[in-house]
Amino acid sequence: MSDALEIRAPAEQTEGTRSQILRWLKQVGDPVSENEPLIEIETDKVTVEVAAPGSGVLREILRHEQEEITPGELLGWLDPPGSRAESAPVGAAQSMGSAASAPARIPPKDSAAGAVPSGGGAAGQLSPAVRRLLAEHGLEGANVPGTGQGGRLTVEDVLRAAAGERAPQPAPSSAEGVRRVPHSAVRRRTAEHMVQSLLHTAPHVTTVFEADMAAVLEDRARRRQEFAQRGAALTLTAYFVQAAVAAIRAVPEANSRWTEAALEIHEAIHIGVATAVEGSGLLVPVLRDAHTRDLFETARGLEDLVSRARAGKLTPADVRGGTFTISNHGVSGSLLATPIIINQPQSAILGIGKLERRVAVAGAGEAERIEVRPRCYVTLTLDHRVMDGHQANRFMQTFVDTLSRWRS
Numbered sequence: 001m002s003d004a005l006e007i008r009a010p011a012e013q014t015e016g017t018r019s020q021i022l023r024w025l026k027q028v029g030d031p032v033s034e035n036e037p038l039i040e041i042e043t044d045k046v047t048v049e050v051a052a053p054g055s056g057v058l059r060e061i062l063r064h065e066q067e068e069i070t071p072g073e074l075l076g077w078l079d080p081p082g083s084r085a086e087s088a089p090v091g092a093a094q095s096m097g098s099a100a101s102a103p104a105r106i107p108p109k110d111s112a113a114g115a116v117p118s119g120g121g122a123a124g125q126l127s128p129a130v131r132r133l134l135a136e137h138g139l140e141g142a143n144v145p146g147t148g149q150g151g152r153l154t155v156e157d158v159l160r161a162a163a164g165e166r167a168p169q170p171a172p173s174s175a176e177g178v179r180r181v182p183h184s185a186v187r188r189r190t191a192e193h194m195v196q197s198l199l200h201t202a203p204h205v206t207t208v209f210e211a212d213m214a215a216v217l218e219d220r221a222r223r224r225q226e227f228a229q230r231g232a233a234l235t236l237t238a239y240f241v242q243a244a245v246a247a248i249r250a251v252p253e254a255n256s257r258w259t260e261a262a263l264e265i266h267e268a269i270h271i272g273v274a275t276a277v278e279g280s281g282l283l284v285p286v287l288r289d290a291h292t293r294d295l296f297e298t299a300r301g302l303e304d305l306v307s308r309a310r311a312g313k314l315t316p317a318d319v320r321g322g323t324f325t326i327s328n329h330g331v332s333g334s335l336l337a338t339p340i341i342i343n344q345p346q347s348a349i350l351g352i353g354k355l356e357r358r359v360a361v362a363g364a365g366e367a368e369r370i371e372v373r374p375r376c377y378v379t380l381t382l383d384h385r386v387m388d389g390h391q392a393n394r395f396m397q398t399f400v401d402t403l404s405r406w407r408s
Helices: 128-136 155-162 185-201 214-230 236-250 295-310 389-404
Strands: 005-008 019-024 037-043 047-051 056-061 074-079 204-212 256-258 263-265 271-273 275-277 281-283 324-327 348-352 356-362 369-383
Touching: 128 155, 185 281, 204 389, 214 236, 214 295, 214 369, 214 389, 236 271, 236 295, 236 324, 236 348, 236 389, 271 295, 275 295, 348 389, 369 389
Parallel strands: 271 324, 324 348
Antiparallel strands: 005 074, 019 037, 037 047, 056 074, 204 369, 256 263, 275 281, 348 369, 356 369
16 A cells, blocks of 8 residues: 555645535546546535545545545545555445455456446445445345435445345325435535524624615716726625725724633724525635725625635635625515624624615705615624624614715
């Protein structure tokens, strides 16, 4: 094994995050080129690729799809060009029971084990441990029902068949039918994070204001083409980020972290922007140093983050270190969402509702009149340990005043 190359999970990982194998891009026996994408790993924040550490042939896969892994964990072995090694150790994912605990060997293609048909509905995807057990018990893979993902044969399937036991039958579905969708790492971790934040960590309080967007829309119409020519799409979110920075400067506690000993107020303002990604759920890429950016730099930074989020190209660094979050739920039609769960360990989250034309009272006294104005509801959900109502209202008043009195 001294000439074999280790395939390991990335060592860098944010504290508290979890990772699992999403898919192997190669199968055992496939040729691999150095730095070629080999594995997709899904954390509770992003999907990342693991590149091949060298060229050669993929010898063994130790950790399989949907299995959780730890930073730096050994995932498989790669034989470099010219290697004659044929044996490989069995990883933790294959050491299931005494029958599967002996060292596994990848048999030659013309051996009995190598000739085992790929059954269980997952042709060509049998692990070395499964191949060995099939050969030991004289079983044909095609005759053993697979209960793994996509019908893949597992060690338990082979041991069950060897003992003459039947595979467990799925629970009967209702008359209407049931379709099971396994939780992704992102969805599972998001659920845990939300429950922890709302029920066990922070007392949530939400304050609701309404923002007049006429001045922002006028400014956007005037500058949109200029920004596009300079290489950035001018979205309303860019204005929301700028107004949030102004509000945080007025109420720095909104940009803080609660600890048992003290309130840690961040000097830098790193704003996470909740982004819905089809098939992945909600991701929150972070626009770093928002307090140092003008409107154009804000727009350009947001466009880069959102486009990479939707293309699945965010890195772990892109979703780390946020100090405040904005959720623009109005883009999908929501008028009001409350409470929006705080993204721990942050202290507040700003919600933006749908922009629509509404009847509003303008002027005062004899000059009072009815007008139709572009307006939206905005909410601040806060950790009540960190801020009281008057601080939250001052934050929101600054936020809506910045938008309604927008000046280029």
